[in-house]
Ligand code: ADP
């Protein structure tokens with residue numbers, strides 16, 4: 001074991017989502033006991049000029065190319081773009097599953113790629129993932145309830161309390177707790193996705209990264225899962241990075257939207273503005289395609305999305321930072 005390290009530096013409160021949070025020392029989470037939560041007044045998640053290349057054979061491909069975005073606390077950032085635009089790669093970067101080649105990723109001031117080991121668990125628990133294919137993310141040999149109970153066990157919830165907490169989480173996602181005894185193959189796609197959401201909620205997350213959470217579901221299950229996500233968000237104040245090529249889903253939930261094309265953000269702004277006044281031709285094309293494809297689909301009512309009394313700040317709309325916390329220029333500007 002490496003010796004205990006001093007606490008991670010408290011990020012200075014910032015007036016709004018900064019384009020670049022400035023140089024920050026890497027959070028030393030992998031090394032020794034840490035305070036539970038260096039809460040920051042800035043956004044929960046900040047990606048600053050992040051790039052990721054993949055090399056297959058002799059060809060290098062830039063999947064994510066200088067992306068800057070921020071997810072404020074209790075807000076929903078939608079990330080849209082066609083297949084291959086780099087959305088899942090961004091999700092993996094945000095979750096720390098892969099490291100960027102350039103740029104920085106910070107979740108509550110920590111580099112998520114370095115959130116490893118027991119000491120990092122309290123922070124790790126606050127950053128959760130709901131994948132596209134819930135069947136694939138659940139162990140087929142484990143009952144649905146055990147998948148949730150294991151997440152509770154990892155948090156240190158005593159065995160005696162796990163069954164009750166699991167049942168409560170099933171109820172939270174509108175699943176009959178009796179389904180906890182079923183194996184994944186005995187559940188529908190919509191039910192599986194609810195189990196995945198229950199498992200994500202088990203750790204009390206501040207942010208859930210959802211990568212195409214409804215695209216494997218039929219339309220009825222899609223609506224129900226979207227309504228559930230809206231409800232959870234309203235009740236718990238959990239933030240989402242909602243990745244989808246389904247713009248109706250994003251419109252239903254997101255406060256802000258970033259449009260990704262060929263690994264680059266071509267436009268970002270408040271959801272309503274983007275729909276009413278798309279400025280980039282690519283955004284317009286995406287919206288046109290969706291309008292055509294979903295004219296017969298039920299577009300869910302947006303009543304559950306809290307109205308933007310205090311519009312969330314994102315990189316695109318943030319006023320320029322002032323004072324000593326103003327970030328310095330970054331290489332990509
Ligand atoms: P999206 O989720 O928007 O469909 P992805 O992030 O999955 O896009 O992929 C973006 C690009 O990066 C694609 O061209 C894809 O083929 C490539 N890519 C993604 N992951 C890898 C990998 N592990 N190795 C090589 N190429 C990858």
Ligand code: MG
Nearest residue numbers: 087088089212
């Ligand atoms: Mg994808």
